[in-house]
Amino acid sequence: MESNQFSRFHEVYSEALSCYSAQMVDRVEPNTAFTSSPTKAVMCVAEETKLYQTESNQQQWVEVLVDCPGIQGLYTYYLPTDLIVNPGDIVSVPFGAQIIGGIAIRLCYTPPVDLELSRIRPIEDVITSGFFPQSYWQLLQQIAQYYCSDLMSVIRVALPPGLLGRSQRRIRLKLESIPPGAETFCSVVAGKILRLLQNQAEGDYSVNYLKNQIKGAIRGIRELNKRGWIESYLEPPRPIQAKLKTAVTLINDNFLLDLTSRQGEVLQILKNNGGEIWLTELIQLCRTTPATVKKLAQKGYVTLSEREILRKEQGIAQPQDIPKKLNQAQAKALASIQNLTGTAQILLHGVTGSGKTEVYLQAIAPILAAGKSALVLVPEIGLTPQLTDRFRARFGEQVCVYHSALSDGERYDTWRQMIQGEPQVVIGTRSAIFAPLPNLGLIVLDEEHDSSFKQTSPIPTYHARKVAQVRSQLENCPLILGSATPSLESWEQINHLPVENSEFYYLSLPERIQARSLPSIEIVDLREELNRGNRSIFSKSLQSALVQMKERGQQGILFIPRRGHSTFVSCRSCGYVVECPHCDVSLSYHYTHEGATPLLRCHYCNYVALQPKQCPECESPYLKFFGSGTQKVTQELNKLFPNLKCIRFDSDTTRTKGAHRQLLARFAAGEADILVGTQMLTKGLDVAGVTVVGVVAADGLLHRSDYRAGERAFQTLTQVAGRAGRGEETGRVIIQTYSPEHPVIKAVQEHDYVSFSNTELQQRAELNYPPYGNLILIKFSGVEEKQVQQTAEIVAERCINLLSSQTQILGPAPASIMRIARRYRWQILIKFATEEKEQLPDLNQLRSLCPQSVSMVIDVDPMNID
Known part of the structure; x- marks a missing residue:
């Protein structure tokens, strides 16, 4: 208990x-x-x-x-x-x-x-x-x-949600003071407020609600207050309440004759369980009712007390696991980590399936034994269930989870128990980097290359890797950056260090565990598929692989960069594309089930509309769906292979709490043959039965207007390919593309990270992009287009006066998607050399130039600049 x-x-x-x-x-x-x-x-x-x-x-x-x-x-x-x-x-x-x-x-x-x-x-x-x-x-x-x-x-x-509370000003009626026909004695605005309050059961609304409902509400509130018809009060901040549970404690084990046989049986069971147990468990064990236990309390045999219990993410009970035997590369990496004292940064570069997690586990064991804690970060919430299960099998109740998908109560209680300083392992997403662990002995960033570690909203726009580096120095503890495809920032930092630097280390795991081979990668040219008359979204090669997979009782993964059914809907007569009324993007078609109402959805503001039956522009009935998403791939898969059972794994199917764990558990248990998903399944997924991985459309990753497009495409394709062949059977990967000659595709096929990174770094150096230069993106947004543009121009002019002549100021210019959720977007990009970082003035002074109606975000080291 x-x-x-x-x-x-x-x-x-x-x-x-x-x-x-x-x-x-x-x-x-x-x-x-x-x-x-x-x-x-x-x-x-x-x-x-x-x-x-x-x-x-x-x-x-x-x-x-x-x-x-x-x-x-x-x-x-x-x-x-x-x-x-x-x-x-x-x-x-x-x-x-x-x-x-x-x-x-x-x-x-x-x-x-x-x-x-x-x-x-x-x-x-x-x-x-x-x-x-x-x-x-x-x-x-x-x-x-x-x-x-x-x-x-x-x-x-x-801090966890709910800790810093804020009171709320509210208005309520003084019914005893309001005369009959009061509305006729006051202004129009005051009358509207009065009627609104009278129509509410308790006659009570917050001031903010009244201001949103009625224009000029403050004047009306003052008038009603002077007349004495309302009163105002401050509603206290609402803290998160503790969760209480009733405990039963045995206080008298001298059983007298005043007990019934049933009561005596309950007391004996309570005594056999150590004399204290939760009321719900006692009732279940004895198959009795709360009334029986309350009578025992009245007779003085037991006491009932309310105890606080901590709300924590409850995983599935795992059988006890023991440390695995390490191969030579793993053992060497572990020894190097355990020999470190104080602050240090380690890049653990291991190919997919090389056993990085086992190295983490064995590195953490002595940390816990020494009474310290470890912090393990993953980029996606969907990665936490599998990783948490492995850690709990090794460390039991010393493992806890902390991320935004937990309830406020769970986050609040988990945060509270962390500050007590008990040795533990905290697994979480980027916000967990701020976990208040007093005795931190090790920080691990798994899949350190992933862009999900970068916060985009709200401010601060921090990167968990940067925060981890700072925290490692302050806490005087090692930081492990693990990845099969390290970020170019980490790769450059490790490979261009002075020889005497003793705080940065490179450890390599070049082979898979048990000497398993990396999967073979086949590139399919979709242009040739069209020339052969194959108009299916699945190439002949991929279709054949899926049939063979089913015959052998194996499993597969199909990766598609986009969710939904189709990327956009267009008129074949006039070319009109159905767009979101609030954003400068096309609406995507979402298929729910057979016979359901066709819906179009915006992936930026979540606007939903019915699919028109004819073109709004020319009234033509010939509307066509273009592009493919996870829904369409699943639908086509069911038509072509009705005997294949598939599970869709994307942000649409994992909205509910625990959905990540449930879907992955079903797939791992063999309830489905195919897992269809987006980037969520490209990393951390370890299912031994997966032998086939198909990338349905790689081109959606290659051709993007961002300087990181090549790096991201290589990382994503390499990671998803690494899901295949983790068991006894050799893996097979089929990548479908219209650009088979693309250098990224070639590098992925050869499993050649080094040559790819060297080529990419050379291009970055020529353009002075990170890691050779620094970027700061200043983003503006507002509902008035002209005002946003003017604000951006004023700030750009001030930047020219503030910054040195060596600093490049690009813009202001409209964002690539100029309008999202009815807000217009402009931006300024600042480029400067790394050595100039310390000489930059405080950019916060620019905020004074921004009117309240325009939002300004200073994004240091942005991951996206399009």
Whole structure:
């Protein structure tokens, strides 16, 4: 049974957020910001480790970094005599007419000289404390600086949802004060608000809701408030509630004659189970009812108590696993890792199926034995089930999962137990890099090349690899970057190091485990298929491979870059393409099932429309579907091979919680012959029965307007090819393309990463693209096209004045997709040499040039610039 060690933590947090009340005022100014910069103040956190307590004869003030939309700065509050505050504590403070969360930065014995004492308000309460060690604060600060972001945005990414709460101003009717026919005595706006409240069962709405529903609602609220017909109040922030479970504890094992035979049986079973058990389990074991147990409590034999239990991702119970025997390359790599002390960066370059995960497992075992923890990051949520199962089979309950697909309660409780410092392995996606593990002994980035490690929204636009590198140095622990196709940044860093550098290492796993061969790769020219009269999306070679696979009782994977049925719908008479009304992209056709209503969907804003029966432009009935997605491949596969059972694995079929695990478990159990999917299945999938992999359309990866297109295409094709032949049977890969002569296709066919990377790096060097140069992409968006363009031009002009003549400023120019979700998009690309990084001015000053109606994002080291 889980202990109750976290109950006090939650009790303090809940009580702090449940006791707030306030009166609405028309306009209440927050405290005036203290003049020192947030950056300078935050650095003091590392220096001030002493616990401060207010003495009765000396007043203290606290500088707080507030969490409020549109506000970033330090605000001074005074410390009540009954509170204890430590730098780094999360506190609740009054801010205007609401109560919000903030971070205590430092304490002062004198207030700011330019701030009237009467305007300084008190800290309300301490929500929680003690989980921000010195290195953690330094990590957040460095990431904020590197990615040109405000510190609070980094803190919001690092903390679990619900920890920093915000109160909400609400309005409710005072029914006893409203006269009959009140609507006739007030303005039109006030009357609308009154009717809206009267039609609601409790006569209660938030101010934000009223503002969204009624234009000029604030004037109406003030009028109704002056008449005394409504009242305003602050609804406290709603913290995530602890999950409670009833425990039964035996307190008297001297069984007397007042017991029935059934009650005696229940007590005996309780005694045999150690004298304490969950009520639900006791009822199940005894096949009894809660009433029986409650009668035993009334007689004084047991007590019933509510205990908090931690909500964590519950995997499937795994049989105990033992370390595998390593081959020579694995053993050499493991020995090198275990000999490292302190900070170090290791590139573990292993071909697909070379046993990188087993090296991770055996490297982590002594870390846990030493009382430290390990952090393992994967790029996709879909990769966590298989990896978690392997880790739990080895380390049991010491393994936990942390990613955005967990419920808020699960993330909150997992985060809370991590700060306790117990040795454990945390497996998660990019946000888990901020997991608050006090004794971190090792960080692993599996598939380190994957672009999913880069955050695109919201800010900060961090890359988990960069954060891991910073954290490795601060925590003085090794970082392993594992991949079969390393990113060119990692490859260049390792291969051009000075000989005396002792913090970077290259370890190679050049062969598959048990000396299994890499799969053979066949390239099919789709132009020749058309010349032979084959108009199917499956080449003759792929069809033959699928038939043979079925006959041998084996399994296969079909990869297609896009989900949905068809890429776009076009009129064959006039060429009209059905487009999204909110974005400058075509709508994709989605097929659900036979006889279902045909739907068109936008993959950018999720707009959905019925498929027109005739062309909206010329009214022609001849509409044709172009392109192929996972739905169409599955549909065609069922028509051509009705005896093949297939599972579709893409973002449409994995929306529900646990869908990744369920679909992969079904496939691994042999319930399907074919797994059809997108990039989600190209990495980490290890099913021994898979012998055939088909890439239906490789051209969708090759021809993209981005300097990373070649690198991504090589990585994706190599990774998906690596899913084949992981068992006893040799794998076979068939890549269909209209460009068989493309250098990426040639390199994939030869399994030649080195020659591909050398060619690609040479092209990058000539154009001064990463890893030889640095990029910063400044992105603008807004609903008014002209205003967005003008803002971009103003910022570009300021950049020219701010930056050196050696820095290239490209743009401003419209984004490749100019409009998404009714918002117009422009951008500026800044290119500069690596050595100029330290001389760049603070780009955050550009934000002052941006009106509130235009959003500006500074994306440092962007992965996409199209």
